[in-house]
Every structure is written in structure tokens, then in C-alpha cells.
Amino acid sequence: MVRVLLVDDHAxxxxxxxxxxxxxxxxxxxxxxxxxxxxxxxxxxxRPDVVVMDLSMPGAGGVAATAVLHERLPSARVLVxxxxxxxxxxxxxLGAGATGYLLKDATPDDVVRAVRAAARDxxxxxxxxxxxxxxxxxxxPADTASGPVLPPREREVLVRxxxxxxxxxxxxxxxxxxxxxxxxxxxxxxxxxxxxxxTAALWARDHGY
Numbered sequence: 250m251v252r253v254l255l256v257d258d259h260a261x262x263x264x265x266x267x268x269x270x271x272x273x274x275x276x277x278x279x280x281x282x283x284x285x286x287x288x289x290x291x292x293x294x295x296r297p298d299v300v301v302m303d304l305s306m307p308g309a310g311g312v313a314a315t316a317v318l319h320e321r322l323p324s325a326r327v328l329v330x331x332x333x334x335x336x337x338x339x340x341x342x343l344g345a346g347a348t349g350y351l352l353k354d355a356t357p358d359d360v361v362r363a364v365r366a367a368a369r370d371x372x373x374x375x376x377x378x379x380x381x382x383x384x385x386x387x388x389x390p391a392d393t394a395s396g397p398v399l400p401p402r403e404r405e406v407l408v409r410x411x412x413x414x415x416x417x418x419x420x421x422x423x424x425x426x427x428x429x430x431x432x433x434x435x436x437x438x439x440x441x442x443x444x445x446x447x448t449a450a451l452w453a454r455d456h457g458y
Contacts, residue, residue, distance in 0.1 A: 251276045251368040254297040256288040256314070257330075258306040262353075266301060266330075269357040276364055285309030289317050297325055299367045301360075302347070304331040304338060312338075312345045319346025326367040330360070334378050343447050349373035371413030372450045379451050397440045404458070406433040410446060411453035 253270055255263045255278055263281045270276045280295045282288040286309050292300055300318060304311035315327045326348040331338070339350055348367045351360065352375050363373035399407060402423075409419045416434065420427040434446075443449045 251299055251364060252279045252295070252297045253277065253364060254280050254282065254288070254292055254295060254300045254325075256282045256285075256300060256306075256311070257303040258283045259303075262303070266360065269360060270364065273361055276361065283307075285311060285314030285317075288314045289321070292318055292322055292325055296322065299364050300325050300327045301330050301364065302327050304329060304333055304342065312341050315342060315347050316345040326370065328363055328367045328373065330355070334375075336378075339378050343445070350378055351375050352377065366413075369413060370415065372447050374447070374451060379455070399437065399440060403433050403437050403440070406430060407437050407449065407453050408458050410434065410437070411450040411458055413450070 253276055255266050257263050257266075260283075263283075267278045267281070270278050279297055280291045282291045284306050288300065288302065288311075302311045302315060311329060311331070315329070318325055318327060323346075327346060328349040328351065329342045329347045330351045330353055331342075332353050333339075334352055342350060348370070349363055349372060351363050351373065355363070355375065366373040405423060406419055409422060414422070416427050416430045420430045423430070434449075437449060438444060441449055441452050443452060
């Protein structure tokens with residue numbers, strides 16, 4: 250069962266999300282918060298699997314709360330749900346440690362899928378904001394030839410990274426040492442011109458990996 254904390258300063262939004270998530274057979278809302286400060290307090294007390302986080306709230310906003318949770322409760326995955334689609338806010342949220350980013354006009358099914366994906370340590374990003382994070386956009390999104398050529402092992406690592414696997418999980422699947430995976434991940438970042446796993450995963454998906 251995925252335990253979810255809802256963070257939004259509008260009670261109506263929290264109520265709607267609760268109604269959606271509590272009707273599933275694998276998600277349950279364990280608490281709510283209306284500010285960033287309250288979100289941190291509630292998360293530390295309840296230890297949810299996923300925190301659905303608004304960005305614009307009174308007091309400490311969602312980005313600040315996400316950064317604190319990323320440091321103090323790294324087991325919780327923060328899924329941003331907001332009206333803001335500009336690159337600056339998206340990058341700030343992901344840079345603070347958010348796992349995913351959705352816009353508030355997402356369908357109920359989209360929200361449920363994103364919560365489940367975040368709980369699996371995947372990277373659910375609304376396609377409308379994802380492309381703005383990429384260092385370069387290919388002419389043909391599914392054509393891997395439009396990007397840098399990766400050695401076979403690095404391609405294998407990138408494919409698994411795009412699935413949201415940790416270095417340890419990648420090492421287990423490929424039968425190599427975790428430190429070797431770390432080296433490959435660093436090399437992939439350099440070849441793609443990215444600096445984090447989220448952007449690398451988005452690049453891979455946009456290029457058909």
C-alpha cells in the first residue's frame with residue numbers, strides 16, 4: 250500500500266485528491282498539510298511513501314519543503330502537483346529533490362499513475378514540461394542516431410537509469426559492481442551534457458531508449 254501525504258493550501262484540492270487516491274486499492278492518504286512547514290512536520294511524523302506537493306503556499310513554499318524532506322526523509326518521494334509549467338520552477342523543484350512533476354490539469358488517472366510511479370522510484374514528469382529540461386531536442390524524438398553514440402555498456406546503464414533504477418539495482422541486473430555503475434553513469438552524464446539522473450532519464454525517453 251502506497252502511503253500518501255497531500256500538501257496544498259486549498260482544502261478543496263486536497264479533498265479532491267483524497268477522493269481520487271482513496272478509491273484505489275493500492276494507495277491511501279495518511280495525512281494532509283496546508284503549508285511547507287506543516288508538510289515537513291507531518292511527513293516526519295507519518296513517514297509517507299509519496300508526498301504530493303504544491304509549490305505556491307503561504308510561508309515556506311513547496312520547493313523549500315521538498316529540499317528539507319530530501320535531506321531529512323530521503324525515503325519519501327516528492328511528487329510536485331502545481332499550475333506552474335515554467336522551466337525555472339520545474340528545475341528548482343527537481344533540483345530540490347522532487348521525484349516527479351505534474352500540472353494540476355492532469356486527469357485523476359494521471360495522478361494515480363504518477364503516485365504509483367513515484368513510489369517505485371521512477372520519474373513521472375508531465376510531457377508538457379519535460380522537453381524544456383533537455384539540453385537538446387532531436388528532430389526525430391524516437392531516433393537515437395540524433396544523439397551521441399554511447400558504448401554498449403553505457404547504453405545498458407542508461408536504459409535502466411531511465412526506468413528509475415538505482416545504481417545498486419542496475420549493478421544487480423547487469424552483474425557488475427555498483428562502483429562500476431557509478432563510473433558509467435558519470436560518463437553518460439558527460440556524453441549527454443546533463444548533470445542529474447532526472448534529465449538523463451528524460452533525454453533517454455525522448456531519444457527512444
